[in-house]
Amino acid sequence: MTSYNLKGRRVLVTGGARGLGAGIAGAMARAGADVMVADLLEEEGRATVSALRKEGARAAFVKLDVTSEADWERGIARTLEELGGLEVLVNNAGIEISALLVDIDPEDLRRMLDVNVVGVALGLKHGLRAMRPGGKAGAGGCIINLSSVSATIALPGIAGYSGTKSAVDRMTRIAALESGKLGYGVRVNCIYPGLVPTAMGTGLAESMVKLGLAPSMDAAVRDILGQTPLGRLGEVSDMADAAVFLASDASRFITGIGLPVDGGMGM
Incomplete structure (x- = not known):
């Protein structure tokens, strides 16, 4: 019998203060995990942690700008200090700025690239370093990246966003390959959420x-x-439940995939 029980696992969720990130943090906690909520939104992040604690979860908050290498180093260190380990990293933080291609603002595009691509790349870097043998956590685990249905189909008005989420998909697969070949013991997958x-x-x-x-x-x-x-x-719970599945032993032989959770939109 496979299990979705995450008891004993320590989870870091970026962009965890509100929306989808908060939903994922809550689902992980209800499955038994200890959760570190990471976000730039300090007041909302602490409120999310307070709500989780009221439900009996072990949870903490760390302020983390995913585009900052120093913040990643501090965020991982704080997770290890507060929770005692790290087995699951959810790279959820992201931004979306719509524009027709003929009107794209290069600064908006650079901002999306910085948060959605560089932010995920840094998460992969520091998550793999921490979880691989010899790392500060060193027990293996999994990384779950949030891509988008827009990485699988063409939708007007979001070319820049779609490009960044396609990059997340490619980085996911390469990270899974490198982790496997180098014996890191870390599974890496992504989710393609539909519109929530x-x-x-x-x-x-x-x-x-x-x-x-x-x-x-x-x-x-x-x-x-x-x-x-x-x-x-889609509902937040649809995406959160998929994240719990990918974090659990039920997906123990799954790595390098993009899981559509989009009601069939991207088929």
Whole structure:
């Protein structure tokens, strides 16, 4: 019988203060894991930790800018100090700035590249270093990166974002290959979430209207639903449960994949 029980595992979730990250942190905690919530949003991050503790979880907060090497070093060290180890890293932090290709602002694109690509690369770097044999945690484990359905299909208005999430997919597969060949004992996978009505998801729908790609918010959502065989938007719990699966022994022989959690939208 395979188990989704994460008792005894220590998890670091970036962008864990709110939205999808907070949902993943909560699901990991309910599965028995100890959780470090990492985010730039200190007040919201501490509130998320407080809520987890009220549910009986062992949880802590660290302020972490994923684009900063020094912050990653401090975040990993703080996780080891507070939780006593690290077996699971969730690279969830990301940003989305919509624009038609003819109107792309290079600074917006560079910002997305810095957070979504460099941030994940640094997470992979420091997560693998910590979890591999001889690392400060040294017990192996897994890394879960958040890509997007936009890495698998073409959607208008988000070329820059789509490019960064495609990069996350490629880095995931190369990290899994390097980890396996070098004996790190760390599985690396990613998730392709569909549209979830968090602040980012709602902002995306609003952007489609502003860019002239949909006449209204309702029309933008209907367009997404029309491309989704299951006929509904994603929920935070859909993505969080998939992350728990990839962190658990139920996925012990799975590495280097992109798991679509999109209601069939990207098929």
